Amino acid sequence: MIKVALIGNPNVGKSLIFNNLTGGKAHVGNWPGKTVEKKVGKCVYKGVEIEIVDLPGTYSLTANSIDELIARDYIVKEKPDVVVDIVDASNLERNLYLTLQLLELEANVVIALNKFDVAEDLGYEINVSELSKLLGVPVVPTVATTQGGMEKLKETVARAAKEKSRRRIIEISYGKKIDELIAKIERILQKDENLTKIYPARWLAIKVLEADDEVLKIIEKSPCVQEIVNLLPEM
Amino acid sequence: MNLRIPLAFLPENKQATVVEVVGGRGLVRRLYELGFTPRTKVRVVSSSSPGPVLVDIRGARVALGRGVTMKIIVNPE
Numbered sequence: 001m002i003k004v005a006l007i008g009n010p011n012v013g014k015s016l017i018f019n020n021l022t023g024g025k026a027h028v029g030n031w032p033g034k035t036v037e038k039k040v041g042k043c044v045y046k047g048v049e050i051e052i053v054d055l056p057g058t059y060s061l062t063a064n065s066i067d068e069l070i071a072r073d074y075i076v077k078e079k080p081d082v083v084v085d086i087v088d089a090s091n092l093e094r095n096l097y098l099t100l101q102l103l104e105l106e107a108n109v110v111i112a113l114n115k116f117d118v119a120e121d122l123g124y125e126i127n128v129s130e131l132s133k134l135l136g137v138p139v140v141p142t143v144a145t146t147q148g149g150m151e152k153l154k155e156t157v158a159r160a161a162k163e164k165s166r167r168r169i170i171e172i173s174y175g176k177k178i179d180e181l182i183a184k185i186e187r188i189l190q191k192d193e194n195l196t197k198i199y200p201a202r203w204l205a206i207k208v209l210e211a212d213d214e215v216l217k218i219i220e221k222s223p224c225v226q227e228i229v230n231l232l233p234e235m
Numbered sequence: 236m237n238l239r240i241p242l243a244f245l246p247e248n249k250q251a252t253v254v255e256v257v258g259g260r261g262l263v264r265r266l267y268e269l270g271f272t273p274r275t276k277v278r279v280v281s282s283s284s285p286g287p288v289l290v291d292i293r294g295a296r297v298a299l300g301r302g303v304t305m306k307i308i309v310n311p312e
Contacts, residue, residue, distance in 0.1 A: 064264075094270045094293040210264075
């Protein structure tokens with residue numbers, strides 16, 4: 001069985017794609033102890049069962065609010081085989097911020113470029129293959145309202161699941177000084193295998209510099225915390 | 236014309252450009268995530284004091300508290 005998570009900004013058509021893929025077989029469940037809902041559904045593609053989880057709509061993956069944290073924890077801890085990032089094609093710039101965060105989390109991302117018809121109506125010409133090349137992940141144009149692109153999406157997800165590697169696809173530069181600091185912290189964190197088994201080291205390093213509350217709590221328990229504290233004067 | 240006024244003072248349906256966000260790290264980060272980065276166009280959809288301000292930013296509508304819109308500095312067109 002392939003485990004797939006759907007993620008994206010609010011109002012990009014996540015739930016519509018979810019219903020298209022699962023054919024209304026969805027049931028609503030609660031996250032333990034949380035009020036925010038997740039939906040789980042299933043579909044079958046060429047004999048392979050695909051379990052699909054619809055995550056709450058979010059603009060980013062910081063620890064600011066409970067819904068962002070749920071989405072982030074799901075991707076980091078449950079490690080779905082594929083994360084389908086649903087992007088509003090008529091609003092690329094705003095949506096790609098979340099995409100970059102997912103890539104930094106080293107998730108196995110497939111992009112569904114939804115509302116492709118709206119983008120075309122607005123006169124946007126999106127070079128899909130170039131976008132895919134730049135981001136290093138598959139991109140599938142979809143029109144969820146008419147079920148357009150759904151078969152292609154399933155096919156792409158099934159193929160991506162086979163490769164199934166959590167890998168660093170792109171490295172976003174934050175400027176020379178910060179990049180050096182990220183690299184230093186990353187090297188320290190790599191010594192803690194218990195940590196890097198779960199989290200990508202570079203991602204943790206970036207979050208340390210952002211003073212992300214949840215990540216700082218995790219780092220505090222690590223044996224390499226002192227080495228990072230020693231770096232504080234450089235930060 | 237280079238003016239600097241808080242978004243809260245922008246009249247309804249008037250367009251402006253974000254100049255900066257004046258606030259703590261948490262608020263600045265949150266507003267950047269929502270798309271309030273410098274040079275982005277914003278438009279006030281509805282605003283009646285006191286109460287929240289409905290803003291159009293990058294093709295999405297976002298409701299913000301009036302206090303928050305005091306911290307977003309814009310240049311009206």
